[in-house]
Amino acid sequence: MSLTTAHSVVAPSSNAKLVAGTIIVAYALISIVPLLWIFATSFKTPPDSIAYPPKIVFQPSIEGYCNLFTTRTRQTPEYINSLGPATGFCDETVRKRNMVIAGPSNFLPRFVNSLIIAFGSTFCAVFLGTLSAYGFSRFKVPLADDLLFFILSTRFMPPIAVAIPIYLMYRELGLSDTALGMILLYTAVNVSLAVWLLKGFIDEIPREYEEAAMIDGYTRLQAFWRTVLPQATTGIAATAIFCLIFAWNEYAFAALLTSGTAQTAPPFIPTIIGEGGQDWPAVAAGTTIFLVPILVFTILLRKQLLRGITFGAVRK
């Protein structure tokens, strides 16, 4: 690595760029291997997935996805032959292993829980966050700095530490293991990020817009609605995606506070067990399906990323 080619007045030499580029590409390729491996494993058969040496070339199969979405029971070949023709891909695939599909698995309901809780809490956090951010940005709020710091500090506490009293409180209120309880909790966690981020965005919208609107006879609320909100759309969208990613990926609260009906996908996926241990193709299939939405958002988001991960403390 050529350290001597640091910044210079002229653009970095093409040689330095080549070295830098090579290292970065190498790092990127190595760091993406585990994800490619997850993706590849999701299309392996269980025996292929645990072959040694690890199989890079294999016959693709959708068995992992079948096992992810169904529960199966082992049957004798005679019994399976006595059944009618297989219905659909999955049925055929599992019959090859002397099994029949007994019913749907819990994956889909858990995935739907993830969707409901992540989108619900994101909506609430962004809604509350936008109002507060506007409040902090445009009005003289007594002790504004302290309040903002208080809002941020709610993120310092380890989730497990918060989980103890929340667990007790939810038990009293009947919110344990409910989607509503999780939405409230994730909203509270995310609202700190939303306020800090959105305050940054709204601070940058000139006050003159609202003042002009108010001179035209609009009320403060109407001015907010008609001038500030449309201007802040990009910021609101970026904030929403950050909140969504957090709520989508969260594990600690979900694992401790939900046990069944309201469980989300992150605590569920590790519990997918096949015959004789973890069913890795099914786990990989679940992981892949779970990661896709986030990958899409990452690509959409890459320009806003910096602000989001630093609570807007770094301005670009």
Added chain:
Amino acid sequence: MLNRTADSVARATPEPLARKVRGISDKGLAWLFISPTILLLLAINIFPLFWAIYLSFTNFRANRPNEVVKNLGFANYQRILTDQDIWIAMQTTAHFVFWTILLQTVIGFTLAWLIDRKFRGHAFWTTIILVPMMLSPAVVGNFWRFLYEPQIGLFAYAISFVTGIPPTNIQMLSNVELAPWSIIIVDTWMWTPYVMLICLAGLRSIPEYIYEAAEVDRASNWRQFWSITLPMALPFIMLAVLFRGIENFKMFDMVNLLTGGGPGSTTEVASITLKRQAFESWRTGYSSAFAIILFVAVFGLANIYVKALNKVKQR
């Protein structure tokens, strides 16, 4: 905290023209806008916090709600601060925080410094590098357990391919020496991009004319790196360290899924101890006291650190 300067600039701008417009005063409106958030945080964060403080002085057990709750005074705190296991868990946590931050900062800064060269296709490869940090630590951590399997996993295979050590000897998760590193590796893999991104912002914030001036003074490239690049990017690096430090102090999901605190208690970080005490042994009062101690520790360390950060910023 970090936006103080920006706030003071914002506040110095003129007061809104219309203080009172049709009905609700601005002051009323401000509270109308802010209070829902504050109320939610009071209900979900502050009220439970006070409850936890109350419980930390008792012998309450959440799985025996009918038992008489006794007030123990500071006994829980005393027991925690003299408990050998807790101190070992704190040391394990410190060990993780130290190594993950060191590795992530060094690798992250180097990557940012290289990307700053703007070679062809740098935007695309930057996006690829960023992908791991967007994923769920739990889901990915669980899958790393598979990669680490000595008989079948890709990681052991790759290491044995390079070093020639038989893969059965690469027991990342069950070897006492290697288990902590198995977590440090995954955490570094996942969060180096985060540090890289913040460092990149720092490097991009250095104005070009400073380098031009240095060039006129014939400062060597090394000299420029040590006296311009590094000090100017330092506040950003420190910010990254702050955020990663707080997060890794709380680290739970990855450890829980990779090793569950084992083998033995070699990877039992504070969060895992807390979970065991609170949700397996059901010593709610005792674990609440531990939670409060942890909170005070993070809060205190973060505050001291932010003061140092602000000093560096002002230089």
